[in-house]
Amino acid sequence: MKKNLFLLGFMACSMTMMGQTDQNESWYFKLGGSFFTQTAATEFPTVGGNAALSKVYVGGKLISEESVTGSFGEGFRTGFTAGYRFNQRLGVEMGVNYYNSTDKTMAQTMTDNIFISGGKPVFNFKSVGQITAFDLAPALVLFLGEHKGFEPYTKVGVLVPIHGDLVITTDAIAPTGVPNPATVAVRSVDKVKPNPTLGFMSALGTSYKLGKNISAFAELEYRNFTVHGKTKETTEYTVNGNDALATRTQAQIHTNYQDKINVNSNNASTNASFDSTKPMDELSSYVGISGLGLTLGLKYSL
Template sequence: MNRIHLLCLALLAISFTNGAHAQSTPGKFYMKVSGGYFFSVSPGQFPDVGPYPPRDERVAINPTTGATTTLSEKVLTGSYGEGVRGGLSFGYVLNKNFSIEGTFCYYHSSKNLMTKNVTTIQGTNTVVGSIESHGHVNAVDFAPSLVVSPGYEKFNPYVRFGVVVPLWGRLYIETEATRTSAVPGQPAAVVAQTAIHRKEEIKPNPTFGFQGALGFNYAVARRLDIFAEAEYRNVPVKGKSKEVTEYDEVTRVVNTATGAEIGRQTRGLNDLSTAERETEYKTVLDESSNTPTSTTGSKTNYKNDNAPANDLKSYINVGGLGLNAGVRFRF
């Protein structure tokens, strides 16, 4: 990462140093404002959402024995490379054919279905449990690049290539879950209905990627151009840590024959243990890792409930192929 930061600083230093000797020449410095949409081109299997794998599953349960049968199962794949981007670029024209520029970019990905599980009573369509999670990425990055063009005045095609240095980013995952279960010692008509809303944020490890674009500038005034380009980005990201930021659990004990609520229990964010709330990702899990040991209702018990849990690192890609367009102001 230090080498990448030094490269970014060096490119900016060159532009400002050369600019000090060329202030009398108009059009050397420029600024670009752009917006665009990117599409996923390298889908892969999504990471697990806690204990739930990236699957779309339909399961039937035998109410007498508790045995389950998988009716259908589908692996969920995709990437976080699809979404909208907005950029602000600063550049300097070195000569007729070469320019350097640096772009600050904000990215918001589309939502992805990461896990889904629906459980019905065997032989019926009665749903007694469901889990559904969606995730999206927000990120800010800096992309220094070299621009090569033939240097035409009116219509000037160009090739741009360089690196991508993420400055900030989060993977947000929201989960909605419901479950209906029998209450020990109560008639069959009395059931416990649980609803859970959960939101978590995954922080990434430092990384960098690559980007390249093919586009054109078209002069519409002496100091104003419009431009459009096709851009490809490849930015692999691996998780560093995860934190549950929202948690709301409500369990109602209901008599289904009369609709009367007999009792209610709730759990909030402050009721979660440290291990349930915080996770540190590891490349390898071993006997010393803080992993789950059992469950008590919806509560997960760990070897040490008072320390962050450990889980295997997950990988996502926030790169893609997209189209950018905008305006360029020359100074």
């Protein structure tokens, strides 16, 4: 569906360019801010061995469980765009944007009492993720004509993330296995670096002339792409507020994501010769960044 929309927009812009003879070439620049809401929620990947679930225990019994879903498409964006009009109808843009998603709970467990279930302790924890990213956004723009200062337009393009990461912060009240103290407060911060990816965007907007060269503009934009994890590194690990990162092994600190793991992978579940002095191999994880946003800003035309 996304490919069809992109091709349709490209064909419309191309036909307009071929049929347009009244040249009005010019450069313009835009500066704006956006707020996006998520449009498609999917189940989050496993976080630190914990499935994307929200569980509640009372008296050692599970009383509530639900899948944790969402998208990192909700958040704020600021951006600068340079545009060039070939004529009155057709133009191209290149945007440079910084995006900061809102926090999303990815997994959590709440219990009134720590206990053992299936040989493993059940304790309170919560993992929260946030994405920050810089991206490039080349697009084709179709201007629909000016009327009383307003000039509506549509555009389609792609998103090319050039830098960014997913930061997952986990806070837990974990058992120690000894009577005194019975529990400790543990915090870990993991930074996931992505593989190169490509996304899709389309927008409907309008500008309004405030002066000879200055206009205000507003855009309603849909954007969608998926981030595929490449590596993960624990950058912070504290116990009761004290730095304890040095107590972690290389396998606990560093992860390489793979499409599959087998007996040759450095993973204890598949390889009896697991080496804790080397990064751990884990299955690849994906998160979605799908959102509908409103952008407001100013446009300067040369």
